[in-house]
Amino acid sequence: MTAEIRIAVAGVGLVGRRHVDAIARTAGAVLAGVVDPSEEGRAYADANGLRHFDTLEELLRAQVTDGVILSTPTPLHVEQAQACVAQGLPVLVEKPLATSAEAAAVLVAEAERKEVPILVGHHRRHNPLIRKAWELIDAGEIGQVRAVQATSWFYKPDGYFEVAPWRKQKGAGPISVNLVHDVDLMRHLCGEVISVQAQATPSLRGFENEDVAAAVFRFENGGIGTITVSDSIVAPWSWELTSQEYPIYPRTSESCYLIGGSHGALSLPDLRLWRHGGERDWWSPISATSMVRESSDPLLNQITHFAAVIRGEEAPLVSGREGLRTLRVVEAIQASAETGTTVTISRD
Numbered sequence: 001m002t003a004e005i006r007i008a009v010a011g012v013g014l015v016g017r018r019h020v021d022a023i024a025r026t027a028g029a030v031l032a033g034v035v036d037p038s039e040e041g042r043a044y045a046d047a048n049g050l051r052h053f054d055t056l057e058e059l060l061r062a063q064v065t066d067g068v069i070l071s072t073p074t075p076l077h078v079e080q081a082q083a084c085v086a087q088g089l090p091v092l093v094e095k096p097l098a099t100s101a102e103a104a105a106v107l108v109a110e111a112e113r114k115e116v117p118i119l120v121g122h123h124r125r126h127n128p129l130i131r132k133a134w135e136l137i138d139a140g141e142i143g144q145v146r147a148v149q150a151t152s153w154f155y156k157p158d159g160y161f162e163v164a165p166w167r168k169q170k171g172a173g174p175i176s177v178n179l180v181h182d183v184d185l186m187r188h189l190c191g192e193v194i195s196v197q198a199q200a201t202p203s204l205r206g207f208e209n210e211d212v213a214a215a216v217f218r219f220e221n222g223g224i225g226t227i228t229v230s231d232s233i234v235a236p237w238s239w240e241l242t243s244q245e246y247p248i249y250p251r252t253s254e255s256c257y258l259i260g261g262s263h264g265a266l267s268l269p270d271l272r273l274w275r276h277g278g279e280r281d282w283w284s285p286i287s288a289t290s291m292v293r294e295s296s297d298p299l300l301n302q303i304t305h306f307a308a309v310i311r312g313e314e315a316p317l318v319s320g321r322e323g324l325r326t327l328r329v330v331e332a333i334q335a336s337a338e339t340g341t342t343v344t345i346s347r348d
Contacts, residue, residue, distance in 0.1 A: 005307040006032035008065040010056050010080065012041050015094055015121075016071035018299060020050070026303040032065035056080050060087055067091065067310045069121075074099050078107045085116045090310050092302075094121040095180050097323040099171075101331050108320040117309050119302075119316045120323030122184040126301035127245065129269050130185065132293035133259075137189055141273060142261030145190045145219070149258040150182050150227040153235035161207070173209030175200065175333055179229040182239065182257075183333075184318070184326040186227065189259065192220040193329045195344045200337035204232055215333045243269040245298055321348065 005028060009019050012034050023031045033051035034041065035058070045052035053059040059068070060083060067090040070080050078098045084091040085107075097120050098104035111118045124130055137145065152174070161167045167177070187193060195218045200210035211232040217225035236242070236252035244251055257268040264275040272288040308314040316322075325348070332343040 004028055004030045005310050006030055006064065006066045007069060007303070007306065007310075008032040008035065008053075008059055008067075009069045009071060010035035010059070011071035011073075011094075012036045012044050013071065016069070017044070019069050019071060019303070020048075022297070022299040022303045026300055026307070029303055029307045033059060033062075035059050056083060060084070060089075065089065067306060069306075070094060071121075078103045081107055081118060082110060085111045085114055085118070088114070088116055090117040090119070090306070092119040092121060092306050093320075093323070095184075095323065096176060096327050096330065097320065098327065101324060101328045104320075104324045104327055108324050111320055117316050118320030118323075119306060119309060120318045120320060120326075121302070122181060122318045122323065122326070123298045123302045124181055124185055124239065124243075124245070125188055125318055126298040126305065127243070128294040128296055128301075129243070129271055130188070132271060132291060133266060133268055134189055136266060136273065136291065137259070137261075141264060142259065142266055142275075143263030145221060145223045145259060145261050147223060147260040148186060148190050148217075148225040150186060150225070151235075151237040151256045152178055152182050152227070152229040152239065153233040154231060154238045154240060155234045156231040158205070161205075168203075168205075168207040168209065170208040171334075173200075173203070173207075173211065173213070174229045174231040175210060175213050175337075176330055178231065179213070179227065179333070180326060180330050182227060182229070183329050184322075185257070186217065186225055187322075187326060187329065190219055190221075190223055190225060192325070193217045193225070193332075193345055194220050195342055196329065196332040196336050197342050198333045198336035199340075200334075210337070213333065213337060215336070217329075239269070 009016050023029050035053045037054050068084050069092045071094050077093050081091050198215035200213040203211040212230040214228040236254045237256045240249045241252045242256050255267040255270045259266045271291045274288045276284045276286050336343045
């Protein structure tokens with residue numbers, strides 16, 4: 001019988017608590033404890049009978065865990081992940097991996113040198129519908145990817161910003177907080193991004209950050225991508241409202257990603273494959289096939305995968321280097337929006 005993998009969670013805010021719940025529902029994994037210095041964190045641990053540590057250092061000294069999930073503020077990610085790596089502990093870091101690609105690159109290089117796995121919390125890749133979409137594209141069902149359109153429009157209420165004022169600050173807008181997930185999926189499904197042109201609009205609410213942004217990508221394979229994001233648009237077209245990944249969001253029947261190829265097209269998350277019945281000809285009939293795929297919780301799948309990585313049974317699906325590459329694209333969007341120039345993405 002396979003021994004249970006002990007996983008600790010650092011940071012028990014909204015995301016951290018979802019990880020705690022996911023561990024409790026994952027066979028082969030057990031919660032080693034939680035780390036959170038706040039009174040709210042201590043109260044949460046006491047109310048749920050969880051072992052509590054004030055600091056990550058206390059957790060590491062106790063030697064009670066086989067791996068760590070970091071759901072702490074982004075500025076803490078690199079230092080805390082380095083502490084885990086120093087002890088040989090695999091670590092799952094919530095997105096974004098760091099506050100800058102430069103800092104993330106140092107962490108990734110150190111982990112690779114010591115052969116300690118780092119995973120990044122781009123949980124959407126663990127969704128079976130994304131796995132199926134990747135398989136369809138990889139099998140050539142739509143031919144060569146030529147273009148992709150991604151939409152991430154939603155309206156965050158004022159209270160979302162009032163409870164965490166840092167969300168109003170420069171650098172904390174929807175490009176870094178939300179678009180990072182969509183960029184990661186575009187890279188995963190359509191290939192590496194080599195250059196970006198972007199525009200952003202200042203917040204209508206008077207915050208320091210943007211509330212609307214758009215970017216044009218050029219992919220290494222010759223394809224072109226367009227992506228827009230806003231946290232101040234009332235609309236049904238976002239992953240949160242279309243994918244059913246997280247039940248706190250209402251569900252719409254729309255799609256937010258359109259991927260066009262030389263022989264067909266794919267919409268997501270409804271997973272409809274569009275092709276002409278005969279010759280590729282805009283005058284000939286075109287129809288859609290709804291593709292069959294499994295259904296399961298991506299967060300649970302991510303925990304199961306993390307446990308397998310800790311055991312040495314699997315390589316990280318979203319490694320530290322993958323998280324770094326996505327972060328570089330996000331930084332390029334921000335830089336292009338600020339300068340009005342085309343930004344080329346540096347390669348590993």
